[in-house]
Amino acid sequence: MSGADIRYWTATPGGPLRGTLRVPGDKSISHRAVMLGALAEGVTRIRGFLEGEDTRATARVFAQMGVRIEAPSDGERLVHGVGLHGLRAPVQALDCGNAGTGMRLLAGVLAGQRFDSVLVGDASLTRRPMRRVIDPLVAMGARIDSQDGLPPLQVHGGAVLHGLEATPDVASAQVKSAILLAGLYAQGETAVLEPHPTRDYTERMLSAFGWPIEFSPGRARLSGGHALRAIDVDVPADFSSAAFFLVAASLVPGSELTLERVGVNPRRTGLLHVLQAMGADIEVRPAGEQGGEPVADLHVRHAPLHGIEVPVAHVPDMIDEFPALFVAAACASGRTVVRGAAELRVKESDRIKSMAAGLRALGVRVDETPDGATVHGGPLQAGVIDSVGDHRIAMSFAIAGQCAQGPVRIADTANVATSFPGFVALAQGAGMGLADA
Numbered sequence: 001m002s003g004a005d006i007r008y009w010t011a012t013p014g015g016p017l018r019g020t021l022r023v024p025g026d027k028s029i030s031h032r033a034v035m036l037g038a039l040a041e042g043v044t045r046i047r048g049f050l051e052g053e054d055t056r057a058t059a060r061v062f063a064q065m066g067v068r069i070e071a072p073s074d075g076e077r078l079v080h081g082v083g084l085h086g087l088r089a090p091v092q093a094l095d096c097g098n099a100g101t102g103m104r105l106l107a108g109v110l111a112g113q114r115f116d117s118v119l120v121g122d123a124s125l126t127r128r129p130m131r132r133v134i135d136p137l138v139a140m141g142a143r144i145d146s147q148d149g150l151p152p153l154q155v156h157g158g159a160v161l162h163g164l165e166a167t168p169d170v171a172s173a174q175v176k177s178a179i180l181l182a183g184l185y186a187q188g189e190t191a192v193l194e195p196h197p198t199r200d201y202t203e204r205m206l207s208a209f210g211w212p213i214e215f216s217p218g219r220a221r222l223s224g225g226h227a228l229r230a231i232d233v234d235v236p237a238d239f240s241s242a243a244f245f246l247v248a249a250s251l252v253p254g255s256e257l258t259l260e261r262v263g264v265n266p267r268r269t270g271l272l273h274v275l276q277a278m279g280a281d282i283e284v285r286p287a288g289e290q291g292g293e294p295v296a297d298l299h300v301r302h303a304p305l306h307g308i309e310v311p312v313a314h315v316p317d318m319i320d321e322f323p324a325l326f327v328a329a330a331c332a333s334g335r336t337v338v339r340g341a342a343e344l345r346v347k348e349s350d351r352i353k354s355m356a357a358g359l360r361a362l363g364v365r366v367d368e369t370p371d372g373a374t375v376h377g378g379p380l381q382a383g384v385i386d387s388v389g390d391h392r393i394a395m396s397f398a399i400a401g402q403c404a405q406g407p408v409r410i411a412d413t414a415n416v417a418t419s420f421p422g423f424v425a426l427a428q429g430a431g432m433g434l435a436d437a
Ligand SMILES: O=C(O)C1=C[C@@H](OP(=O)(O)O)[C@@H](O)[C@H](O)C1
Pocket: 027, 028, 029, 100, 101, 171, 172, 173, 174, 175, 177, 199, 319, 320, 343
């Protein structure tokens, strides 16, 4: 990106956050709804689809393989499924943009096709490790080439896949999902036994699309040779997007905010438990089910936070929320210790390094470790932050700016559109001091 293209935000304390907000649709569910809708028989109607760059990239990839996807209104998609074997060979490389989820799950789908394909991504995605999906898929019979386990991935068509009992070392829903999606095309049974349970959206959605699957936390098992039948998918609001507002309203005196109909799958709500343990006042008001997922209105009021040792068992259930947690920790009294979170180093950026650098620029002491950090709460000063093109880093420092003693200027914020289009307007509407300049 040339200097002239870099977008900046300026975050300043704006006063209490108030009102009722609905954040955009869940990213993980939106990716999967397009994928399974494309491979199903019939027309899948998606409501609450995340209009983010990551999920739109996934929709474009399936359009390149002959799937008709209509967008009758904002957040709505009609996916005209082509059936499990109906995808067509793409003419060009399939561009997943910034999305690890898109690329890793697609690798599983493409491993079972008759045609060759190439998966590419942006500069950040091109640095992210793919061996974690390549190795189990190759063990199932797939043929995938890469340079040192990094994108682009060349997926060769016509491989005969067989089922496998996979025991990945890393707790990753993306790895589990890639294996299960390849398992749809495999002979025999495919099982995944995880080192720690991760989000189970692929399992729940396969079942809703009529594919026989057995699953329980940390375990999933299915066989090839069935069919997917189109359904309607009503996507709940994304907990990871709501997280920024949970932290901001907890930190800013006088705040009282309700986040409506947020997906509260237990594999996503680790931050809720951790913030509550730090003293946050968050009430979870169950609001039934949406798209087969539990949803709740989250009512948050300002409360003073104190540092804690984050229980390692919560780490996979809050993996995308650590940047926001680091800000909560910086504004809390005492120390917050994070361990067992080495996965943060292989996200859109090295999120331990990016958050430590940004917080230090605001005068906060952060001691990094290979798998976490200790954040010492204290006053935040004015400063300039580089988001390094990582959406969650940019939004986290917008929250930090609400508690700082002077303006926090954040460089390179355009990437927020990957997961949270409309963040600035929603944040301003809630009362945050945030200028897109
Ligand atoms: O399966 C998914 O939709 C996701 C899984 C997580 O990644 P890992 O599987 O790498 O932990 C998460 O960080 C990502 O934002 C979405």
